[in-house]
Amino acid sequence: MFKELDPLLHSQLRLAVISILIGTEEADFVFIREKTNSTAGNLSVQIEKLREAGYISVEKSFRGRMPRTTCRITASGISAFEKYVDALSGYLNLK
Amino acid sequence: MTEKESLELIGQMISTAKNNLQKGTGKIFLLWGYLVAGISFATISMAKYMPMQNAHNAYYLWFLMFLGMPVHYWLIKKRENERLVMTYIEKLMRWVWIGFTVSILVVVVGMLLDTVILSYFASDMKGSHEFVRWFQWLLLTPFMLCLYGFALFVSGKAYGFKPLVIGGIICFFASFFLLFSIHKTGVVNVQQFVLGVSAVAGFVIPGHMLNRKEHKDV
Numbered sequence: 001m002f003k004e005l006d007p008l009l010h011s012q013l014r015l016a017v018i019s020i021l022i023g024t025e026e027a028d029f030v031f032i033r034e035k036t037n038s039t040a041g042n043l044s045v046q047i048e049k050l051r052e053a054g055y056i057s058v059e060k061s062f063r064g065r066m067p068r069t070t071c072r073i074t075a076s077g078i079s080a081f082e083k084y085v086d087a088l089s090g091y092l093n094l095k
Numbered sequence: 096m097t098e099k100e101s102l103e104l105i106g107q108m109i110s111t112a113k114n115n116l117q118k119g120t121g122k123i124f125l126l127w128g129y130l131v132a133g134i135s136f137a138t139i140s141m142a143k144y145m146p147m148q149n150a151h152n153a154y155y156l157w158f159l160m161f162l163g164m165p166v167h168y169w170l171i172k173k174r175e176n177e178r179l180v181m182t183y184i185e186k187l188m189r190w191v192w193i194g195f196t197v198s199i200l201v202v203v204v205g206m207l208l209d210t211v212i213l214s215y216f217a218s219d220m221k222g223s224h225e226f227v228r229w230f231q232w233l234l235l236t237p238f239m240l241c242l243y244g245f246a247l248f249v250s251g252k253a254y255g256f257k258p259l260v261i262g263g264i265i266c267f268f269a270s271f272f273l274l275f276s277i278h279k280t281g282v283v284n285v286q287q288f289v290l291g292v293s294a295v296a297g298f299v300i301p302g303h304m305l306n307r308k309e310h311k312d313v
Contacts, residue, residue, distance in 0.1 A: 005098075012096050012104065019108035025186045027112070031179035035111040063176050085105070091098040 003087035006080055008053050013038055013046045018081050021056060021073035029069035047071060055080055112180050116254050119174030121305030123167060128298025130163045135291030139284050184253050195246040202238060206231055233277055236286040240270035240293055247297045258304050262297030269293040 009015050016036045020027055033043050047069075050056045055077035059070045073081075096104075134156050141153035209231070244266030251259030269289045276282055 005101075010096065010101065015096075015101060015104055016108045019105045020111055023109040023182065024112045025181045025183050027181075028179040035108065088098050088101055092102065 003083075003090055005087050005091075006084050008049065008055070009080060009084045011046070013042065014050055015084075017043075017046060017050060017071070018055065018073065018077060021071055022078065022081055026070050026072045029071065032071065050077070053080075112182050116256060116305060117174055117178055117185065118309050119170065119177060121302045121309060123170050123174070124298045124302030124305060126163055126166055126170065128294050128302050130160060131294035132291045132299060134159055135287045135294065139287045139291075142284065188250055188253055191249055192246060195242055198242055199239065202235065206235060233282065233286070234274075236290050237270045237273040237277070240266045240273065240290065243293065243297055244270060247301075251301075256301070256305075258301040259297075262293075262301050265296040266293045 009018060013036060016038075017032055020032055020035055029040075029043070029047070032038075032047075033040060036043065038046075047056065047058060051058050053076075054074060057072050057074055059072070061068050061070065138153045138156050141156065142150040145153060244263045246263075247259050247266060248263030251257065251261075251263055269292070273282075273286055273289055276285065279285070
């Protein structure tokens with residue numbers, strides 16, 4: 001019996017964001033945008049969805065006069081990611 | 096998106112944040128490397144040309160180390176402003192270097208206080224007591240070098256940057272050599288020289304290599 005894939009993570013951009021954050025302590029919005037090759041608008045929307053689900057935390061601050069957005073994965077984000085990878089392994093017969 | 100594509104995407108994104116040393120780190124290594132090496136060699140030269148009874152005053156040059164602090168703060172601030180990502184290794188190494196700085200300050204400030212207190216309240220110390228008053232300073236350089244070695248070696252291994260590992264090993268050997276030869280006459284000048292050379296090997300050379308690597312990466 002296959003486990004259901006978390007629909008919130010089973011989307012290209014959101015999965016890319018979570019995958020970047022799982023390997024880092026924190027990442028800047030600009031860094032995520034560059035690495036995912038996404039547009040600022042689309043990325044903002046997807047980040048907001050992940051934040052609403054409690055998977056990531058978003059901190060807005062200023063670097064000099066420039067606004068800065070920093071993202072971090074939360075404990076429930078890590079747990080959701082682990083479950084997602086676990087389910088994915090089932091589909092791909094990796095276990 | 097298929098399951099296979101998902102897995103590929105995860106692997107690809109996880110590898111984006113490499114554990115490279117943050118841009119601007121080379122300048123921090125150069126600041127302290129040149130400061131320590133410069134003061135070491137200047138101390139040896141000054142002590143050589145000063146009358147014997149005043150030669151110890153050359154060691155006051157080490158107070159110039161405090162000048163590095165505001166510059167260090169400015170360089171760190173600049174580096175952090177440019178930072179776009181922080182990996183777990185970087186976070187850990189940040190605490191290793193903070194621990195290193197605290198260790199150095201604890202030792203130096205503790206020894207300074209002890210010397211100042213002894214100078215004021217026990218200025219009539221003679222013979223073996225007088226020896227005890229100054230002997231601790233002979234241990235400072237080997238102890239510092241051991242701390243340098245620790246921080247450089249761990250950083251080098253964590254970031255996979257060989258020049259730092261080699262610099263750390265040189266500092267370990269230097270520390271061992273100085274502890275081993277602490278009883279020899281003229282060891283103070285030898286300590287200054289070894290400290291200067293170790294600072295070049297552990298901070299100046301890796302600092303320049305990091306700077307060059309940064310320019311290449313850009």
